[in-house]
Every structure is written in structure tokens, then in C-alpha cells.
Amino acid sequence: MRDESPRTIADKKIDFEELDRILLTLGLEKITEVYEGYGSGKWKCENTFAYVYDRAQIFVSLKDNLVHDFWVDGFRFHENGETKNKLKSVLCKIGNEMDLILNDWDLTVVIDLKDESEIEKYLNEEF
Numbered sequence: 001m002r003d004e005s006p007r008t009i010a011d012k013k014i015d016f017e018e019l020d021r022i023l024l025t026l027g028l029e030k031i032t033e034v035y036e037g038y039g040s041g042k043w044k045c046e047n048t049f050a051y052v053y054d055r056a057q058i059f060v061s062l063k064d065n066l067v068h069d070f071w072v073d074g075f076r077f078h079e080n081g082e083t084k085n086k087l088k089s090v091l092c093k094i095g096n097e098m099d100l101i102l103n104d105w106d107l108t109v110v111i112d113l114k115d116e117s118e119i120e121k122y123l124n125e126e127f
Helices: 016-025 081-098 116-123
Strands: 029-031 035-038 041-044 048-053 056-063 066-073 101-104 109-112
Touching: 016 029, 016 048, 016 056, 016 066, 016 081, 048 081, 056 081, 081 101, 081 116, 109 116
Parallel strands: none
Antiparallel strands: 029 048, 035 041, 048 056, 056 066, 101 109
């Protein structure tokens, strides 16, 4: 959360292999080559992996086999109930197993990933 002494996800020292196992167990597809860029230029993001379900993506970057950055994209705007339930279970598992919250910088909201009703509100665009 934003406060006077913010903590980053890197401060939590999350073991990448543990997070990787959780995401794969949940049925997400792991992408090992992640690229970024703009215009006609693109470059490979070193030590970065993506996990995909439908159009929802989780990106994880590493440093010394620990999670350095973690961000989600495309978790909102799904109409299919089955997809929303799957994404809710992914976020809930991450919240409970890794003790994480979700900061959505576009919406400027914090979602408690241990609270299924907050996750549902987020996925249903009720913020």
C-alpha cells in the first residue's frame, strides 16, 4: 500500500520457484520469452516470465531467483463467468499463499487478495 514507508514485492523475498509452481498448478500457461517495445523496436526482457489464462497475464521478473517485480494485465473486462471464476481463484490463491495485495494504479484502488468479495468487485469492474 502507499504510505510513508512503502514495501515493494522484492522486500517480501518470494521464492520464484514457489510462485512458479503455484501458477502452473492453477493451469496458467508459462511463457519463457517476454518482449517489450514500441513502434518497430522490441527487445527481450531478461529474467522475466509471463503466465497466461485467456487474455489475462501475470508477469514476473526475477533477481537472484527471488521475485523482483510482479504485475497483472487483462484481469478485468471479461464477460465469461467461467473465465472470471478462474481468474478469481488465481488471485485468491496468490493472495493467500503469498500474502499479497493488488494495487491497481489505473483505478487507484487496493484489492485485498485474501477477500473473495473484493476480488469479485475488481473483476466485475465495480470500483
